[in-house]
Amino acid sequence: MSQNTLAAHPPAAARTAAPVFKPRRKTGTFVFNALVFLLYLFLLAPLLIVVVISFASNQYLSFPPEGFTLDWYAALPGQETFMSGLRISLITASAVTVLVLILGVPAALALARFRFKGKAAIQAFFLSPLMIPSIVLALGLVLLFGPLKLNNTYAGIIIGHIAVTFPFVVRTTLMSLATTDTSCEEAARILGGDSWTVFRRITLPLIRPGVIAGGVIAFIVSFDEAVISLFVAESGLPTLPVQVLRYVENSADAAVAALSVLLILFSMAVVVIVERVMGLRKAL
Template sequence: MLFRALVFCGYAFLLAPGVFVFAIAFSSDRFLTFPPPGLSLRWFVALWQHEGLMGAMQRSAILASVVTLLALAIGVPAAYAIARLRFPGREAVFSALTAPLLLPTLVLGLGILLVFFPFGLAATWPGLAIAHLAVTLPFVVRIMATALATLPADLEDAAATLGAPPLTVVRRVTLPLALPGLIASGALTFLISFDEVVISLFIAGPRLSTLPVAMYRYVEGNTDPLVAALAVVLIVFSLAIVLLVERLLGFMRAVGR
């Protein structure tokens, strides 16, 4: 009972800010006030009609989709080599690919900006995509390396002894078995890229804005509940993706437990 009570208190502490955000998002007032004087959907309608935030949301969705495809295209072969092959420096390669997970995002963003600026990649879409890739690729490598390490190698060996070429073995045997991890890493990569704000603030310029950057700039000069309504939309969207992965695959199975 004590353990359950502690768990409940922990969840309550983590989710309490969301309750305030939801309440303010449905407020009828023109300012951020709690408790709200009345309930209304006016800020969701205003959000739909706000061209700046809607345009930034579309750009973030496109950017996150491109980053997800790039992260999977690079991370899955790298994870396969780490999980299946034995070569000198394998641990060093894995440590190098996952090193960004150990760095504070602020330090990583500043370092990326210093590297990008001489090459003219700052405030450009390619630079922003590469910066997001540096943050998301470690998650793909770690999840897929764990998922591939749990797969029985006997099935791949059996397919190879029956005459299947290596690429056919990967396409017809390995990837279908690793599909839960592939979907989980893709969903997580999309969400991380879509929500990334610190690195985007370093790389994005005044005419290049993702949704988190647009939200940050909006709250600098506005005190209405519009951002709270947008936060509710993002929370529901992220929760829907997580629940979909859990419903279809099971989260622990998806990450390769």
């Protein structure tokens, strides 16, 4: 009998204890969610305002909206400056992505897999553009490109953008390399693979997430870059960000807002597609 009461006791206690904890956890979750919501609101507010304004019938860039219209979107294809800017930006960003991967991946490979003199210094040098203000870099490039006749050329912008995006590619590739087992490469070499075959069939597939992440970041950074493009090629080859800057200087309607919304969607699409297809998150 006494055994029975003992056995029955703990579950009863647990039952009474459970409702005491539940509401407290609920309040905690609510406060946490509210804080997260506010944080996101704060971060995304500028974007949201741009989205709202792009549909507003206000004559000038202003808030709050006075009515709904799709005119700003409809007008975009007719804006020759935007369309040519977009073309220049896409060409630049594509070329930069390809070239920076061709340069950056082997550089990262050398840093990760070989031992040589001055390795630490070279690594610091490769990553240094992240720490230099891009306006300083841009000024230097203009002065350097003058005598080389590279100002206002694709070559000039692309070189400038490679300098800015190179550290990203080296970084993401190094991260992937650090997590791959070098014995896979050794096994492939022992099985008869020469250096190039081993790189192509083993190393590259293994570090693919890092390479893709680096490529995506390089594309977006180059596509978005304004300072170097402005300094190096404002008059000759104005990229989309340069055209947007110019447009805002001269006129104040919401066409820029509509363009911005499309660019946001474009960037999101790139990231989402790459994530879905290749698993970007693994590398970041």
